[in-house]
Amino acid sequence: MGHRAGVSISVPGCVLICLAICLGAMPAPQRALAQESVSRLSGSGSSSSSPAASMVSRVLLLLKPAAAQTKALDALLMAQQTSGGGSFHQWLTPTQYAAQFAPSAADAAKVTGWLRAQGMTVAPLPASRGWIEFSGTRQQLEQSFQTRLTAAASGPDGVPRLRFAGLPTIPAALQSLVAGVVSLDGSLAEAALTPVALLPDHPRALVSARSLSTATALTPALLGGAIGVSASPSSSTGVNDSGTGNSGALPGAGETIAIPARSDVYVEDFAGFRQTFGLPVGDTLLTVSPNGADPGHTADEAAAQAMASWATAVAPGAKVVVVPAATTNATDGVDLALAAIVDGALAHTVSVGYANCEVAMSAAHEAFYAALYRQAAAEGIAAIAATGDSGAAGCQAEGTGSLVASGYAVNGLASTPWNTAVGAGVVNAAGSGQVGSGTAQLAGWGQSATTDPAYATGGGASAMYATPDWQAAAGLPASDPGTSAGHHRYLPDVVLPGAFSGSGSGTSLSANSGGAAFCFSGDQAPGGCRLVSASGSAIASAVMAGVAAELAARYGPQGNLAPNLYRLARAGASAGSSGGTTSATSSVTASSAGATANSAETATNSSAQASAVTDVLSGSALLYCKAGSPDCGGGSASADSASTTGSGAANTIGFAAAPGFDLATGLGTVNAPALLAQWANPDATGTQQDQVEMTNLNGLTYNPSTYIDLTAKVTSLSGGAVPTGTIQFYDATSQQNAGSPVTMASDGTASYTEPAQFTVGGHNIEAIYSGDSNYAGGTSLPVTFNIQPSLTTIVIAPSTTSPSPGGSVTVTGTVTSPNLGNSPPTGLMTLNLDGIPQGTAKLTTTSGVTTASYNLTAPTSGSHTLQGIYSGDVNYNQSTSSSVTIAIARQATVVAITATPAKLTAATPESFTASIAPAAATTSYTITGTVTFYDGTTLLGTAIIASNTALLADITLSPSVAHSITAVYSGDTTWATSTSSPLVLEPILLPVTVALTSSSPGLSPGQAANLTATVTPVATPVATVEQNPTGNVFFYAGTALIGEAAVTAGLADTGMATLTVPNLQGGQYQLTAVYSGDTVYGGATSNALGFDVENFTISSTTTNITIVQGQSATVPYTITATGGLTGAIQVLCGEQNPPQKGAITCMFNPSIVNGTGTTTLTVTTSAGVVAANRKPDRRSPWLPVTGGVALGFVGLLLAPVGRRARWLRSFAARSVVLAVLLLVGMVGASLGCGSSTPSGSSSTGGTPLGVATLQITGAAYVNTVTVSHNSYLTVNVIP
Structure with a gap:
């Protein structure tokens, strides 16, 4: 085997290779996320000591839709809020939202693919495909986003948190798909709620307090004077409005309010609140649906419990779902919970009770809330967001004991144009904004003294969003506070009760006044009601969420409420009812059962006359600030604010209540009954009497799928102009709206096509008129519609009435109905054959004809009955067809015959097998009858068919003649007779x-x-x-x-x-x-x-050699045995030609090879001296050599043969013989070679120069015969 090659690399070479590897491993070009702000992210965070392998959990990455998609979404959001348009209140599902306004699934997969390639664990994409949630190690995030992670301020429960030290970056190829990293910007929202205070009252004492002079905290019963509601158990509705046609159900019934939170709550505390204050108690009114791992009971529990309790104070029939999510070291739990609510479309109303400084968040974090609220609005979700409790200084920590020094800012969770921003107001008799005849009123909420904790309702101008088109109202700032230019989104939109300042809690309108009561176990075991109170815009947002739930219950999902609130406010202002001087819409009376509503007669149409939005003129949202700090000194107290201590308005920041819109109380507060009555038509302020009637015929029956045209008409009872406005068709039976409000035609009529939404049964449909500037709203008498499945008829028709057995018959059933709806009959047709079901076929409708087709395999011959049965569906009743008869003829067959054994065998009987099959291929069949076998015309026998074959055994045939065997099938009721082809058996040959x-x-x-x-x-x-x-x-x-x-x-x-x-x-x-x-x-x-x-060959790859005189050379030879030869093969060097005057010596080693093997020939030349003057030997030099070889072969020839030679057959004997022969040959050769020295005149002697030939001979003794083979070697001797 060869040696492996080695490679050596110099030190400079190693350096170059390392550089090449490093350059090759460099990541793709990265680009910083342009929307991130360095100043917002730099901060003073120190490097975190958490290990690189520690997990960073639930990071959110916001995807970026195309600019055209965003533009189309804004257009849709406007169209969804435009009454009378084709898109009005046409809400989307999260999946539909993704299809129209989110990056494509392929684009999202590019981003998730990149994240996974970095080693991240990616959560399933949300249905709306708006963001990606992933987790990874700290090292993976730092390497992926090209910036360090440092420690950020911990949350209220001490959870360690991380933030990016610089701008996170992603590959440039993904820049157009990613808006930024939502998480890891260091910001964390705080609950908009003051610390809870334990109320000294026994619950019964607080419940029995019917006036502000005796109450120590706000209760549901005291809401009436503030927003015109009564949460009494004796009242069928929380809102005192008897003209709604919904008097049989609790307000908000059928609706759900979702609350994002960072803590679990106790259902027992929620139930205790409702029981204590006389609200209905139900097992399923509160559910907790954690997003991810349940965070348990944390420092945010009080805020979540307060919001859950007060959300249904206005809408006691609504359900509440609290969605808690734990804050991770990367992401605020509020973000995770809010995302889960919106993407899961968990409710039509969501109340967000948290605040976070708008300018402290990263651009991606701000964009995340905008994206969520946009999606919520498109889905019909009303997002109610608290403005926070840091007043005009939204970046100041709530309740701080030090002077404010941070300047103007607002809550980024409430500042978008796609949510309703709700601030907190103080309920107090000294305030303004009275909406009823009660004594409770509302005022602005702020800090009254420097010794008070720094709480005030949030308000001001957004730094991010321009003023939306719908935000138009008297008093709206001409420019942003602190500037002479700029016009942005202004907060709050409205204020609702979030604080209390009754006589029992003190008379101050300050943030240090009393709060709203609720049951809170805290660190105690839940049970009963441990009464506490707290203030804040979180409670105000929950109360407004209850109003929103009532709106949704009556009118269906509404989406963003803010645009219509401004329309209603403008309508109220134009009617001259901006103050609290409108006619009475509710009253609060002292009784053991709680507050009760006035009679329906008193309230009839009065809600339509009152202003839906009532201006708040007293109080302020001021905080004391550090002199010289940004925007300090811009605050001013309202004229009727309580006296303050400290340095006065010159050292305050914030805003005061004022006529019209202001940045302390927004438009004012809501008059809930008027809001509900006027919501569908903000311009309804008239008082003239009118008649509303349904114009449909009463008592008609409709198919459940019928699109029913509902029609109504409003007529003036005073002979005035034709009423205008809208009509809402209402199903009093199911207590659901039938569609959205319909704009009336010029003749006072309205029609709506109900798209088959009525369930089976009777439905009483009413028409609810909105009213207009001349006429009051009203409700018609109901018209009854009966919804019942329609009768049907099914008729079947086979494709043929005379099929062949086993053939295919297509049976088509046609279903008709005398009372078709908009949906044709669906379901299945079952086909019976002779009363036995054969299978089913699905109904389809083409060009108005509903049919089902079943392919039947025709049975045995004879007469058979077919019948079709229609299963019916939710819209159509079952029916059975008349019977249809088919007649089936016998089917053709083929017969194949085989014999065993296949050939005639002497003295062996034959067995014949006939296989009968249909002539036309089919998958399943059964053939019966008999088969008769013939040899030519001679009958051999008859066999009965079993499993489609017939066997005739033990038939003896003559083996010496040919036989022609045929099989004849008799046929049966289904299968026709047939005869096989002849099977010929030839005569047999003897083995x-x-x-x-x-x-x-x-x-x-x-x-x-x-x-x-x-x-x-x-x-x-x-x-x-x-x-x-x-x-x-x-x-x-x-x-x-x-x-x-x-x-x-x-x-x-x-x-x-x-x-x-x-x-x-x-x-x-x-x-x-x-x-x-x-x-x-x-x-x-x-x-x-x-x-x-047996034989052998002798060969060499060398046929000639050159030798210097006096030297030697070697030549390898190969002996190849064939035919199994394994005996000894003798090799020797023979004669020389031409005759030599000198000497060439040649010898093999070894000289004997057994079977196949190799040997080496050594050729030696001589350079010896020859004596002078000797006569040359005239003998031929061939003679000695030839004589020696001949002598050896003579010995071989004389060797014994036959039986005498048996002793030679052994290997040892053969070796001895060959050795002796070799010795003899060598002696003979040496005799000849020894006399080859030349004589004569003087010479140098030795082997002559020139070419000589050597004969190589191999010999073996094979089967008593000596076998030899020659080979020749040419030797060239040179000086």
Whole structure:
């Protein structure tokens, strides 16, 4: 084997290779995420000491839709809020949203593929395909995003958190698909709620407090004077509005309010709140649906519990789902929970009670909320977001004990144009914004003294979003606070009760006043009601969420509420009802059962007259600030604010309540009954009487799939102009709206096509008129629609009534109905054959014709009955067809016959098998009857068919003649008769055996041997047939024919054929003899006979050599044995030609080779001196050599042969003989060679120069014969 090549590399070479590897392994070009802000991310965070292998969990990566998609989405959002348009309130599912407004699945896969390639674990994509959640090690994130991770401020529960130290980057190829990394910007939202305070009152005492002079905290019963609601258990609705046609159900019934949180809550506390304050208690009114691992009960529990409790104070029939998510070291749990709510479309209303400084978040984080709220609005979800409790300084920590120094900022979770921003107001008799005849009023909420904790309702201008088109109202700032230019989204939109300042809790309107009561176990075991109170915009957002749930229950999902709130506010202002002076819409009376509503008669149409949005004129949202800090000194207290201590307005930051829109209370607060009554038509302010009637016929029956045209008309009862506005068709039976409000035509009519949404049964449909600037709204008497499945008829028709057995018959059933709906009959047709079901086929409708087709395999011949049965569906009843008869003819068959044994055999009976099959291929069949077998015309017998075959056994036939066998099938009721093709059995030939022998098992070249083939009948032939085989025998060596011999009679009944083996080359052979047979005896092949022809060859790759006189040379020779020769082969060097005057000596080593082997010839020349003046020897130099060789071969010839030579057959004896012969030959040769020295005149002597020939001879004793072979070597002697 060869040596392996080694490779050595110099040190400089190693350096170059390393550089090449490093350059090749460099990542693809990276580009910083342009929307990230270095200043926002740099901060003062120190390097985290967490190991590189530690996990960074649930990181969010925001995907970027195309610019055209974003533009189309904004257009859709506007169209969804435009009454009368084709897209009005046509909400999307998350999947539909993804298809229209998200990156494609292929693009998202590119990003997830890159993340996985970095080693990240990627969570399943959200249905909307708006973002990607992934986790990885710290090292993986740092390497992937090309920046370090440092420690960030821990959350309220001490969870260690991380943030990027610089701009995260991604490959440039993905830049157009990724908006940025939402997580790891160091910001964390805080709950918009003050710390809880334990209320000293017994729950019964607080419940019994019916006025602000006695109450120590806000209760559901005290909401009436603030927003016009009553949460009394004796009231059927929370909102005192009896003209809604929904008097039989709790407000908000059928709706769900979702609350994102970072803590679990106790259902027992929720139930305790409802039981304590007389609200309905249900097992399923509150559910907790964690997003990811349940975070358990954390520091945010009070905020989640307060929001869950107060969300249903206005809508006690609504369900609440709290979605808690744990904050990870990368991502705020609020973000994870909110994403789960919106992407899962868990509710039509979501209340977000958290705040985070807008400008402290990364651009991607801000964009994340915009994307979520955009999606929520498109799905019809009303996103209600608290404005936070840091007043105008949204970057200031809530409740800080130090002076504010951070300047203007707002809550980034509430500042988008696609959510409703809700601030907190103080419920107090000294306030303004009275909406009813009660004593409770609402005022702005802020810090009254420097000694108060720094709480105030959030408000101001966004730094991110321009003023949306719909945000138009009297009092809206001409420019952003602190600037002379700029016009952005302004907060809040409205304020709702979030703080309390009754006589029992103090008279201050400050942030240090009392709060809203709720049950909170805290660190105690849940049970009963441990009353606490707290304030904050989180509670205000929950109350507004209850109002939103009532809107959804009445009008269906509404999406973003803010645009319509501004329309309602503008309508109220134009009607001159901006203050709290509208007619009474509710009252709060003291009773043991709680607050109750006025009678329905008192409230009829009054809600339509009141303003839906009531301005708040008192209070402020001020915080004390550090002199000289940004925006400090820009605050001013309202005229009716409580007196303050400290340095006054000059050292405050914030805003005061004022007429119209202001940045402390927004548009004001809502008058819930008026809001509900006017929501569908903000312009309904009229008082004239009208008549609303359904114009459909009463009592008609419709198919459940029928699109029913609902029609109504509104007529003036005063003879005035035709009423305008909208009509909402309402199903009083299911308490659901039928579609969206419909704009009335110029004749006062409206129609709506109900798209088969009514369930089976009776439905009482009402028309609810919105009213307009002249006419009050109203509701019609109901019209009853009966929804029942329609009768059907099925008729079947086979493709043929006379099929062949086993053939295919297509049976088509046609289903009709006298009362078709918009959906045709669906379901299955079952086909019966003779009363037995054969299978089913699905109904399809083409060009208005509903059919089902079944392919039937025709049964046995005869008459059969078909019948089709329609299964029916939710819209159509079952039906059965009339019977149809088909007649089936017998089917053609084929018969195949086989014999066993396949050939006639002497003294062996035959068995015949007939296989019957259909003439036309089919997969399954059963044939019965009999088969009759014939030999020519002679009957052999009849057999019964079993498993489609018939067997006739033990039939004896003459072996000496041919036979023609046929099978005739009788047929049965299904299958027709048929006859097989003849099966011919030829006469049989007698079997023989052939034995091959040889006169000698082996040969030497030139010898011959006789081969004898003996052909013997297997059985003694009967006297009537030929006794001895005749014909020819062919002899083969392997596959080669070596001869042919005629068969002659041998001993007894045998035949003999003899062949003399020709002269075969040496080798081993397998000999066989093939008897060709004759008319009586069959052919046969003999046994294989091993036969050896022993021989050998002697050869060399060298045929000539050149030797310098006086030197020697060697030549290798190969001895190759053939024919199994393994004995000794003698090799020697023979005569020289021409005769030599000098001497050439040649000798083999070894001189004897056994079988195949190698030997080496050594040739030696002489340079000796010859004596002078001797006469030359005239003898030929060939004589000595020839004489020596001859002498050796004479010895071989005289060696004993035959039996006398048996002792030579052993290897040792052969070796002795060959050695002796070699010795004799060498002596003879030496005698000749010894006399070859020349004589004469002086000479240099030695081997003459020139060319001489040596004869190489090999000899072996093979099969008593000496075999020899020669080879020649040319020697060229040079000086």
